Amino acid sequence: MNLFRNIKDNLMKHNLSLALYSVLIAILVWFVISTTQYPSVQKTIEHVKLVQDITGTTAADNGLSLISCSVEEVTIEILGSRTEIGNLNSDNLVAYIDANNVSSSGTKNLSIKVRGTDSNINFEVQSVYPSTASVVLDKYDTREYPIIPKIPNVSVMEGKAINLGELTCTPDTVLITGPSAQLDKISKCYAASNKTLNLDSSYNLSNDEIQLYSEDAALIDQSDLTFANSNFSIYIPVRTQKTVKLSVSVANAPGDFDKNFLDFKISPEYIVLATNNSQTEIPDTIDIGKILLSDLDINYSKTFTLSTILDNSEYINVSDVEAVTVKLNNENLAKTDLTIDQDRITMSNIPDSSYEYNIITQRMTISVVGPQEIINEITAEDIIADVNLLNADITVDQFNTNVNFSCPKYDNVWVTTSSKVSVRRTKTESTTSSSGDTATSTV
Incomplete structure (x- = not known):
């Protein structure tokens, strides 16, 4: 039995060795064939x-x-x-x-x-x-752009306003490097701050980011761009501001004339004024000019220039308005012409008694404006014409001077004629007599 077992074990060991050798030889043969036949x-x-x-x-x-x-x-x-x-x-x-x-x-x-x-x-x-790729090729360039402050969340207290004309960035330009085609798209550069503030005085603020926009207001991608500087200081100037009503005043009106009767259409009726001086108080109403009563014809209209009116004042016109038109509301008004004879023209404040003053104008035609119902009834007898010589410049014996008109009967009627009359002065004859008895004294 032991003999058979030994023979069996020897055969198995011998066959395993043969198997291993066979595998190695097969691999070697495969390698040789593959490298020689299929290199x-x-x-x-x-x-x-x-x-x-x-x-x-x-x-x-x-x-x-x-x-x-x-x-x-x-x-x-x-x-x-x-x-x-x-x-x-x-x-x-x-x-x-x-x-x-x-x-x-x-x-x-x-x-x-x-x-x-x-x-x-x-x-x-x-x-x-x-096999192919779509690529974008471009030249890199560096360009300088003006930088604009952007503060969407900054507000001011009541009665205050931001002076946008002096809202600035420091520095005021930015250098941007990037593809030329992308730089060509840049229309506006903003130094933007998203900080929320409510101001009552001027303030300096740092930006949070730079925003780039194209001509059509589209936000531009900055991934291919570099900035020489990304930190900016934004100066926010705050000033006092107020909406004021515009008005006009009437000059050279008789004392008994009711100025409140006149109704003016002022366009625009309101403007916005500002001042950089916090101590200056802005009034509720501002008078833009004086109008002579005699200039108020029935179709009166005049344009006033605000820059001229506000010149040399602390007020700044921040409205988009330069010209103000003033018109007389002529609804229910009428106009008529009257003739004033010489004997109805009086003189007052004659300078001295050494001259006699006489009006030599025979008659004058005047235009009268007032309510329709009064104009229909008014006559020349209702008008007082007076030549006031108080401040007259009298250097010759015959001169022309203005006539002042009034209508005591009606306080809402006025004369639109700026008339002059001729006045002549003549020296008065005075006789100075002195009488006295001659006294004789005896010794």
């Missing part, structure tokens, strides 16, 4: 990174840079010696853009090529997928 093999490699670099190409020599690329990685098929490419993977290969023969900026559809990181390994590229 080249084809291999597919995925996830090969596409490098975003065109250095050394014609495009780069023309000052162009790769701004964007539609492809990040590719899949390739290569053919090569089994012994050389057998261990190749995506880490040993580089995909790149063929940017040779490109001299202009813009969007291009360029071929993708592949090379190995080890120049000693030879292979042939059978295919690349995708």
Whole structure:
């Protein structure tokens, strides 16, 4: 029994050794046959990174840079010696853009090529997928833009306003570097602060960000742009401001005339005034000018210039208004002409008694304006015409001087005629007599 068992064990050990030798010989034979009969093999490699670099190409020599690329990685098929490419993977290969023969900026559809990181390994590229990439090429440039402050969440207390004309940034410009095509899109640059404030006086504020906008007010992506400076100080000037009513006053009206009867249409009726002096009080109403009563014809209209009126004052017109039109409301008003005879023209405040003053104008025609019902009834006897010589400049014996008109009977009627009359003065004859008796004295 032991003899048979020993023979069996020897046979099994011998067969196992033969099996191992057979496997090794088969592998060796397969290797020899594959390398001699089939020396080249084809291999597919995925996830090969596409490098975003065109250095050394014609495009780069023309000052162009790769701004964007539609492809990040590719899949390739290569053919090569089994012994050389057998261990190749995506880490040993580089995909790149063929940017040779490109001299202009813009969007291009360029071929993708592949090379190995080890120049000693030879292979042939059978295919690349995708085989092309859409790329944007452009020149990098640096330009200077004015910077505009933007403070959307800043408000002011009642009676205050931000002087937008003096709202400024320091520095007031920014240098931006980036693709020329993208720089061309920039229309406005803002130093923006999103801080919420309610101010009653001027304030300095730092910006939070820079915002770029195109001509059509679209926000511009800044990912390819760099800024020489991104920190700005925003000066917010706050001043006192008030909406005031406009008015006019009437001059040279008789004492018994009711000025409140006159109704003026002022356009605009209100404007906004401001002052940088916190101690200056802005009135509720401002008088923009005086109107002579005699100038108020039935169709009176006059334009006043605010810049002239506010000149040399502390008030600043912050309304978008320069001209103010004043019109007389002539509804229910009428006008008539009357003739004043010489004997109805009086003189007052005659300067001295050494001259006699006489009006030599025989008659004068005047225009009278007032309510329709009164104008229908008024006569020349209702009008007083007076020549006041109190401040008359009398240097000759015959001169012209103004006539003042009034209507004591009606306090809402006035004369629109600026009339003059001729006055003559003559020296009065005075007899000075002195009488006295001659007294004789005797001794």
